[in-house]
Amino acid sequence: MTFKTLDDLTDLSGKTALVRVDFNVPMDNGVITDDTRLKVALPTIEKLVAKGAKVALLAHFDRPKGKVVPEMSLKPVVEPLSKLLGKPVTFASDCIGDDAKSVVAALPAGGVALLENVRFHAGEEKNDADFAKALAEVGDIYVNDAFSAAHRAHASTEGLAHLLPAYAGESMKRELNALDAALGNPQRPTLGIVGGSKVSTKLDLLKNLVGKLDALAIGGGMANTFLFAQGHDVGGSLCEKDLKDTALEIIAEAEAKGCRLLLPVDLVVAQEFKANAANRTQDLGAPLSAEDKIFDAGPETVEQLKEVMANSKTLIWNGPLGVFELPPFDAATVAAAKFAASQTKSGKLVAVAGGGDTVAALNHAGVVADMTFVSTAGGAFLEWMEGKELPGVAALES
Structure with missing residues (x-):
């Protein structure tokens, strides 16, 4: 524009x-x-x-x-x-x-x-x-x-x-230029990271991104819904089981449009949600009890994500990979954020991030200053990522 x-x-x-x-x-x-x-x-x-x-x-x-x-x-x-x-x-x-x-x-x-x-x-x-x-x-x-x-x-x-x-x-100029660099006219390959608790709040976002990106990593509670849809046991984890068919549709759409979907390959599991709770890391497919809850992605998942990130030129990030507010369930988000920051600082990556939880997570990782651009605009950033026209921006078009 x-x-x-x-x-x-x-x-x-x-x-x-x-x-x-x-x-x-x-x-x-x-x-x-x-x-x-x-x-x-x-x-x-x-x-x-x-x-x-x-x-x-x-x-x-x-x-x-x-x-x-x-x-x-x-x-x-x-x-x-x-x-x-x-x-x-x-x-x-x-x-x-x-x-x-x-x-x-x-x-x-x-x-x-x-x-x-x-x-x-x-x-x-x-x-x-x-x-x-x-x-x-x-x-x-x-x-x-x-x-x-x-x-x-x-x-x-x-x-x-x-x-x-x-x-x-x-x-406004800085924001629009950054967003254009991330989704409008990005350098390819492009990678998206979308995390957070619920798929239901980010359906439009996921459907838009699989048609625009080369790879998309899904983390947080959202990933559980996709894993469940693929037939994996998620124990007592947060999971929108009623969205199984929707998740499968998004997986199929990503495949049809050539977008590589990255889901966790290992998991950090605990039975209670508190700081430094007893936890274990296990491979995807290992048994889970009804009391087991997935709170973070494991180190193998992070390594896979870092490998894709190292071969990408543009990253757009919305949402954490785990329940980053409590250690040790912040490990995946912090590790991925620090790698993104190092790639950006060395000039290999354009990294644009936004949304409330994302800003908090990147602040927690101490990398906000090292990213190309971090938007503090929650709703507007999300709607723009969803491919929706923003009235206040459209009105400025000359």
């Missing part, structure tokens, strides 16, 4: 950039506990400021459902954002109307204002045309820097892009 970026803009003196950011940050009693999303927005804000624009930030927080909920105000974001930017940030008590316009009008060139929660208006989530027009009246150009909200067709993520000249912000 082609989209305009901030590099297409020159002098913006006298112009106001309406910038959609994701400031839906974790908060405890009005105090931000993780400012990652604020930091992600800084390059876009700073680039617009350097071009002389007034910057008016649009964001949502929590789910006020179209009503003003004081505890869901964005006001607590102002001070921490100001500190990160090293300059004052003005707050407007509304995102439309006279208050928003007067606050923005009073800004000097290069000034920054944060407008109140767009979801305080019912028109936001309905993508209401009149609400989108009211937002557009506050600015001259529109910049979308919130990929994590791009799967929503809301007024501030989609409607606005049709009313003002629209551009992708720095974070």
Whole structure:
């Protein structure tokens, strides 16, 4: 896809950039506990400021459902954002109307204002045309820097892009370029790793990927469903036995489309789910009791995956290979992640990962900084991997 970026803009003196950011940050009693999303927005804000624009930030927080909920105000974001930017940030008590316009009008060139929660208006989530027009009246150009909200067709993520000249912000540009490198126009051979607990939550994803990748490794509780479908005993493990036929269809589709499916060849088994529980590693096909549960892939499975990874040029990763939250059931995920990081650092692999559990697992392995790109956008990343059109991205296409 082609989209305009901030590099297409020159002098913006006298112009106001309406910038959609994701400031839906974790908060405890009005105090931000993780400012990652604020930091992600800084390059876009700073680039617009350097071009002389007034910057008016649009964001949502929590789910006020179209009503003003004081505890869901964005006001607590102002001070921490100001500190990160090293300059004052003005707050407007509304995102439309006279208050928003007067606050923005009073800004000097290069000034920054944060407008109140767009979801305080019912028109936001309905993508209401009149609400989108009211937002557009506050600015001259529109910049979308919130990929994590791009799967929503809301007024501030989609409607606005049709009313003002629209551009992708720095974070959005980075995300779209990384995703294109992973699935759009990847270097081949391509490998996918999909893990997690349930096949049912990732059916669309699996069906899309087997048609696009050269190899796909399935791990976590999902793998149990595939192993069961193939006739293997999974003991008392998490397994969606009612999806046996679906798993067999995906296996057949992968074969028909030339995608090599990698399933565990050995298993880490325990009878209780707790840290450092008594466990054993056994080959696939060895007997399991009703009390035995599979909590991780074994070392042979990891070696097989590393071998395929060593011969791949692109990796896309969503979901852990085992119950990584508790040792020793993090071993497969950590070993695979460290190998992926080493391949990426040495320039042999483009590795793109995303989704909530994936980010947590890669952080646990200490490799986030070494991957090509790690997306923190959960739902949007997953829908993009499923091959679905993201309204907020489609609206930026030029």
